Structures are given as C-alpha cells and as structure tokens.
Amino acid sequence: MGMLLNISSMIDALTRYVGRAIIWLILAATLISAANAVARKAFSVGSNAFLEIQWYLFAAVFMLGAGHAFLQNAHVRIDVLANKLSxxxxxxxxxxxxxxxxxxxxxxxxxxxxPVLMAAYTSGEVSSNAGGLIRWPLYALVPAGFALLALQGVSEVIKRAAFLSGAGPDPTLHETDAHDPLDTGHAHSAQPASGEVNK
Incomplete structure (x- = not known):
C-alpha cells in the first residue's frame, strides 16, 4: 500500500501543478477580452482570432481543471442521500x-x-471564421483533460482503499491549502466531525 500511496501523492502533485497553472489562463482570457473590446470600440479594429482564443482558454480551464476539482472534493454530491450513509x-x-x-x-x-484530433492535426483544420485559429489544440484538450481526470480517479481509489484498510486518512477531509488559488472553500478541516471516526 505504501508504494501505491506514493503513486497517489505524485498524481496529486501533478494535479495541483496543473490546477495552479491554468488559473493564469483565466487572467489571460480576461485581458484578451478587455483588449479586444477596447480595440473594437476605440479603433474599430477586431479579429475573430481574439474571440476564439478566449473560447480556447475557457475550454482549457474547464477541461484541464476537472482533475483538480476532483482532488479538492468539489464535485457535486447528492448530500441528502450521502449524509445518511456511513x-x-x-x-x-x-x-x-x-x-x-x-x-x-x-x-x-x-x-x-x-481520431478527431489526429484528423484535424493532419489536415491542418482551421476555423471557418475569417482569421480564425487552427482547431487541433482545442480538440487536444479533450483527451488531455480526461486523461488527467482518469489519473486523479486512480489516485482517489488508492486513497479510499487506504482509508478502508486503515493505512491512510479520510481523503475527503483535508487541510485547506493556503497557497492554492483554486481552493474554492470545499476543502474541509482535517478534523473529522463528531461521530465520523468509527463509522
């Protein structure tokens, strides 16, 4: 179990790194949006590429951030049912x-x-909009995002199995990382609620 927990820790570290990196894409999208609006209004200059890069950046945050949301236990649960279970x-x-x-x-x-990604890469597929961007980087976000999510899924299985065998802490209760800009407050205190320990 020790080796598996080490693998889980490495996956978690990768997930945190990706999560902290992609937050800058939100800033980039905001700055590009503001610059595009100013250019259009003040100078009557615009480009579809500026619009599309905002979509690409949003897609990157959404796809690549799924694993980080899983790590932070920020995914949706049906609490009215889950809270009745041990x-x-x-x-x-x-x-x-x-x-x-x-x-x-x-x-x-x-x-x-x-296959869609490879076809777009091979053909050099470009957006149908005038001045649009190439499409394969956008398509690449799908397998990349789900690969990261699957990796985090493996890590979560390891941590839950360790908890059930008594070899690890509750993975749904962890310290809030004060340096993690993506922590949305879903992280809980490391101390379990009263009565949780023996359930």
Missing part, C-alpha cells in the same frame, strides 16, 4: 463509481476524441 459505505460507493463509471467514461471519450 463513511465506509460512502467510500465503497466512491470506489465503485470511479472504477465502473468514471474510468470507463474517460477511456471512451478519449478514444472517440483521439
């Missing part, structure tokens, strides 16, 4: 959901997206 039961449900739904979904979507 901690161990929730862990088993999480493991089953990751193994039988999340990982196969990531594989299927990536396998369908890959």
């Amino acid at each position: 901690k161990r039961t929730r862990m088993y449900i999480d493991i089953g959901g990751i193994l039988f739904f999340l990982l196969p979904m990531c594989y299927l979507i990536s396998s369908f997206a890959w």
